[in-house]
Amino acid sequence: MNRSWNLDRRTFLRGAAGALVPLPFLNIMENSVAKNLSGETVPPVRFMTLFKPNGVHPPSWNINGGTEFDFRTSPLMAPFAKHRDDLLILDNMGDFGFSSHSNSSRRFLSGAHQNTKSASMDQLIADKVGSETPHRSLELTTEGLFTNQIGCSYISYDREGAPIPRESDPQLIFDRLFRDPMSDPKQRKSMSSLLDRVRDDAKSIQRKTGREDTETLDEYLTVLRETEKRLDNRDAISGASKVDFSKLERPPSPANLNEQVESMLDLIALAMWTDSTRCISYMLGNSNSRMIFDFLGVTEQHHYLSHFFRNFSRHNIDGLLKISLWHMEKFDYLLTKLKSYKDHHGTLLDHSVVLFGSGMGHSDNHTAQRIPIVLAGKGGGMLKTGRYLRYSKNQELSRLHLTLLQKFGVPATSYANSTTPLPGLDGGPFEEYRERPFQSWSKIENGKITVQGRLRMSDNLDEAKVFYIDVDGKAPVRIEIEFKDFHSFNVAYHVGTPILMTGNSSQKDGQIILSKITGIKSLFGKNDPGGAPG
Amino acid sequence: MENPLTWLRLILVNLSLLSLLGASEFELEVRPFLEKHCLRCHGGEKTKGHIDFSEIKSMSDAESHHELWEAVAAVIEDQEMPPDDEPPLSDDELALLPNWYQKVFLSDIEARPTIFKPRRLSGPEYRNTMRSLFGFDLEVNVIEAEQTVAEKSLVLKLLPTDPPGPGGFINDTSEARLTTTIWDQYSYLTDVALERYFSDTETIDPETVLRDFLPRAFRRPVSDDQLQSILKDLADLSGESLLPALKLEIKNILMSPAFLYRGFSMPVQPGQSRQPVDPFELAERLSYFLWEDMPDAELFELAKSGQLTTPAVYRRQIDRMLASEKSISLAESFGKQWLLLDQITDDRGDPVTIHALQTQPRDFLYYLFTQNRPVMELIDSKTTFANHVTAAFYPGDRKQLKGVVRPRGVERIRAPNQQIELVNNPERGGILTMPGVLAMNKGPILRGTWMLRQILGEHLGEPPADVPPIQSSPKGKNLTFRERFEEHRANESCALCHDKIDPLGFALEAYDTRGKFAPVSKETELLIDTSGQLPGGKDFTNFMELKQILMTSRREQITRNAVERLLSYALCRKLERFDRPTVDALTTQIVETNGTWQDLIHGIANSLPFRETIINSSTTQP
Structure with missing residues (x-):
């Protein structure tokens, strides 16, 4: 196959600086697609994953009510809601319990935090799809290593379950993809001529001196010879290495986190489109990210703000939501970028699967349920998008992983704790969450209250640590508790579901307040929080 | 051959x-x-x-x-x-x-210099030289959030870590050969630097660029012929074709042996085998010794005018260079490698604590090296450095520290150290009781071994591999680690080294594994036994007394070791038999005058092996 494409220098679209240039819509993949059994051409399917640190503020993220086709996206989903037809929003994903930060990053691509001796699912997919491209996979991040709990810094793990080093610098990645003499023929040519010239320099030194220097010069000349040999060998190989990338523009040095991330997302799309690799994992931050988003006007650390119950103030909640919205905007940025590239008879996103999400739900008490997970892209027909799947029961992430592995052709029959795939992703039947009818009521005796009804978080951000239980025909009961109660009864887990709660009650300005929980019982689900400590 | x-x-x-x-x-x-x-x-x-x-x-x-x-x-x-x-x-x-x-x-030994041998720049030297040449650092884009660690230097990230050479320091690259991997990274780093260097230049005059660049890259003047021959190649180029061609010319320079190695271009005095190094080589030697970097403009000009070798000028340059911030490399590179300070860590791997524990001895060494402090203050000093993390180790003197402001919502910060005077904490002072140094060597044996090797300069062999583990207390007896260890090492061949190691290590038993001063045993509620006897019969009851012995009867040995290490670092090589007279003379001078580190640095910079070399011109081809 002949792939002597000439990429226009405008191909590399810089979004960070705000100046959008016309889309090239070069159909770069036309010549490189495979054919299926019936002779139709089939483009390769790419896999990308985007990790969001520090969980979410659940009332801003969760979709309340709604069914598979009839649902309203939540406030935090607003930045990427325009891609609704390309999304598969999953709900009720996770274990039942709490998660540490480092467990949450392991869970995200390894299915369960105990799955520490095998490869993460992205790496298993890379094994399957990575052999034909110059780069098997890329593992990317934004932030330095958090050495106290090293697991916070990694989502991708190799066959032994050991973390794979990540790269954070867009320029370095660009150069690795498009400026390496081993991948770029022009670079090889320039290196060859350089070798000739420095060899002359070395020889003239040799003639001039001839002292003890000869030995050192020999070492130098040997390296020149070996480098030449490697270049010649590479030139002899045909195929991908002949593509001329020299007109692609190197991303500028980023001025802040936003530019760094947007440059990297640009590169992810470009790497996929040029078929430099078919598998990329990218962390928007460590799972307990300590980053400061000063360019958003937020001067507190993300991790501190994410503990919004304990560190409650309206100011802190505002800061946290700004950061979360920024994460969602970056997801949108990637999807928009993937759609901007024409690929075969569709867009790059049509032939991709993007897994976006986190490894924990509630960011303060670290519940490992209702973990935000969104799939984007049809994966060349693997996924039926435009839907919201709220499963009837908690689904471990490993079930989702097993399904994706199988869809990518990895011959896996089990992954982590799961032996059966997650139904419904391709439009097939699945057991949807259905609320059974229940009655709501409340009873107060001697300062003790028993109340049955649906638990919800306050939608007033001024009181974001307050919950309510709605009671038919009465004012809702206000739940105003200390963190200790909130955590030990795993109140976050029950949010959105009907419960029976008992506790101490008081009244203020006619409002009934439950201030201390003595018991909590789910009407239809599990009661015991259990699991790893938060 | x-x-x-x-x-x-x-x-x-x-x-x-x-x-x-x-x-x-x-x-x-x-x-x-x-x-x-x-x-x-x-x-x-x-x-x-x-x-x-x-x-x-x-x-x-x-x-x-x-x-x-x-x-x-x-x-x-x-x-x-x-x-x-x-x-x-x-x-x-x-x-x-x-x-x-x-x-x-x-x-029979007579001092003489070594045979001249070019030497490839070490990783940090290459980083600093590129920085000085281009005027900016090559850095990695990564968010350095608090409590995270990231290698910020693109050079150090990409180049393989240099192993310490036979001289014990990484600037001795005699055995760290150039490899194709290093070559590829040099090529890449050069491209990155050139890309940035020319990123916002509108009009380029190749002659101006090269006239500035060439002599600095080669660290010596360049003949007009050489300059003209490059310019000739560029003469017909303009507009879009000029910049790539100019970049290639400069890349050629930065990939040539004359840039990547030190010493290839030093002119040879005809007919003489032993000779002073030429002024440019001397400027380089001084600058890589004190700054781990190429000479700056002032040093270069003095070499050019021939004034550098005037004793008064040379002396003033050394003092100027020590006063410059760039001399932090003496602590960052020499001090850290000598005392193995990068092995200082924290049980929990907490970067903020590690940062505090590692920067404390670094700042102390920098103070000793550049503030004209006596060499022996390494062992005993009334001055130390601490920040809010290490303050807890100085309960009596921590009040001298000014508070640090922690921004709202930021959990922990890395704060710079402040200089404090030790008044109420006599158990501290000197490198040996710095918390990081104590914590890095867990237990008396490692502490004793470290002190013997790094401070007293003894060459200990490795322990045999077949030593059985130390027995637990026999039934009915409650023996301390020290008592059980005494039995364990009763073996004669073990005693050979342990007679030297153990008294030093056990003297520090009043400091716990994290370096906290805790003289009373938690189990027995008795004072911990820190007494001992050095081979040769000096008795002491605690570390304070041992320190006095080190300051007096071991003064010569400690000074000699400091001289040997610093000389080896300055010369970027292992010391040889014929360096002994130089070491002897410097040691005597420092011991007799209670000399300072600055005296020692001057002494080394004026020593024969530093100022002279041997060119074996008998094999020079015609």
Whole structure:
């Protein structure tokens, strides 16, 4: 196959600086697609994953009510809601319990935090799809290593379950993809001529001196010879290495986190489109990210703000939501970028699967349920998008992983704790969450209250640590508790579901307040929080 | 060997260096002695204490292991070797090796420089040189959030970490060969630097660029011919084709041996083998010694005008360079490598704590090196450095620290150290009781070994691999670690080293594994036994008394070690037999005058091996 494409220098679209240039819509993949059994051409399917640190503020993220086709996206989903037809929003994903930060990053691509001796699912997919491209996979991040709990810094793990080093610098990645003499023929040519010239320099030194220097010069000349040999060998190989990338523009040095991330997302799309690799994992931050988003006007650390119950103030909640919205905007940025590239008879996103999400739900008490997970892209027909799947029961992430592995052709029959795939992703039947009818009521005796009804978080951000239980025909009961109660009864887990709660009650300005929980019982689900400590 | 000249040169070198007598003595007497008495345990199959005499076949081998013989002579004189179960030595045999050592390595020695050898820049030297050349640092884009760690330097991230050379420091690159991996990274780093250097230039005048760049890159003037020959290649180019061509020219310079190595371009004095290094080589030596970096404009100009070798000018330059911020490399690179400070860590791997523990000795060393402090203040000083993390180790004196402001919602910060005077914490002061140094060496054996090797400069062998673990207390007895260890090391061959190690280490037992001063045992509620006796009979009851012994009767030994380490770092090589007179003279000077680090630095910068070299021009091709 002949792939002597000439990429226009405008191909590399810089979004960070705000100046959008016309889309090239070069159909770069036309010549490189495979054919299926019936002779139709089939483009390769790419896999990308985007990790969001520090969980979410659940009332801003969760979709309340709604069914598979009839649902309203939540406030935090607003930045990427325009891609609704390309999304598969999953709900009720996770274990039942709490998660540490480092467990949450392991869970995200390894299915369960105990799955520490095998490869993460992205790496298993890379094994399957990575052999034909110059780069098997890329593992990317934004932030330095958090050495106290090293697991916070990694989502991708190799066959032994050991973390794979990540790269954070867009320029370095660009150069690795498009400026390496081993991948770029022009670079090889320039290196060859350089070798000739420095060899002359070395020889003239040799003639001039001839002292003890000869030995050192020999070492130098040997390296020149070996480098030449490697270049010649590479030139002899045909195929991908002949593509001329020299007109692609190197991303500028980023001025802040936003530019760094947007440059990297640009590169992810470009790497996929040029078929430099078919598998990329990218962390928007460590799972307990300590980053400061000063360019958003937020001067507190993300991790501190994410503990919004304990560190409650309206100011802190505002800061946290700004950061979360920024994460969602970056997801949108990637999807928009993937759609901007024409690929075969569709867009790059049509032939991709993007897994976006986190490894924990509630960011303060670290519940490992209702973990935000969104799939984007049809994966060349693997996924039926435009839907919201709220499963009837908690689904471990490993079930989702097993399904994706199988869809990518990895011959896996089990992954982590799961032996059966997650139904419904391709439009097939699945057991949807259905609320059974229940009655709501409340009873107060001697300062003790028993109340049955649906638990919800306050939608007033001024009181974001307050919950309510709605009671038919009465004012809702206000739940105003200390963190200790909130955590030990795993109140976050029950949010959105009907419960029976008992506790101490008081009244203020006619409002009934439950201030201390003595018991909590789910009407239809599990009661015991259990699991790893938060 | 392909080149007969190389052969010839080796012979000439060896003839010129070794006395024939020394060589024949080795062949006729020492070698047979080693074969008869030593080789059974220290050569071939067995290499007890990792000492292998079978490797030493000739006088030239013996010379390259010169540091070994002092210890060998000592154990024979003290009749510690051969051990009791081996045939004893006759009186003649007893004297043979010590006499030979005295004669060949001490009495007959005349100071001389080494043969000139170009040396590739180490990773940090390359980083700094590129920074000075281009005026910016090559950095990685990564968010350095608090409590995270990231290698910020693109150079250090991409280049393989240099191993310490035979001299013990990474600037001795004599065995860190250039490889294709390093070559690729040099090429890449050069591209990145050039891309940025020319990123916002509108009009380029190649002559201006090259006139500025060439001499700085080569660290010496460039002839007009050389400049013109490059300019000629660029003469017909303009507009879009000029910049790539100019970049290639500069890349060519930065990939050439004259840039990547030091010393290829030094001119040779005709007909002289031993000669002073030329002013530009001297400027480079000084600048890589004190700054780990290329000479700056002032130093370069003084080399050019010939004034640098004027003693007063030379002296002023050294003082100026020490006063510059760039001399932090003496602490960052020399100090850290000498005292193994990058091994300082924290049980929980907390970067903020590690940062505090590592920067404390660094700042202390920088103060000693550049504030004209006596060499011996390394061991005993009234000044230290601390921040809010290490403050807890100085309960009596921490009040001197000014508070640090922690921004709202930021959990932990890395704060700079502040200088404090030790008034109420007599248990601190000097490098040995710095919390990081104590925490890095867990337990008395590691602490003693570290002190012997890094501070007293003794060459200890490695412990044998087959040592059984230390027994737990027998039933009914509640023995301390120290008591159990005494039984464990009763073995004679263990005692050889442990007699030296243990008293030093156990004297620090009043400091717990994290470096906290805790003189009373938690279990027994009694004062911990920190007493001991140094070989040679000096008794002490606690570390404070041991420190006094170190400051007095061990002063010479500690100073000598400091001299040897710093000289080795300055020369970027292992010290040789013929460096001994230089070391002796510097040691005596410092000991007798209670000399400072600055005195020592001046002494080294004026020493014969630093100022002179030997060019073996007999093999120079016509």
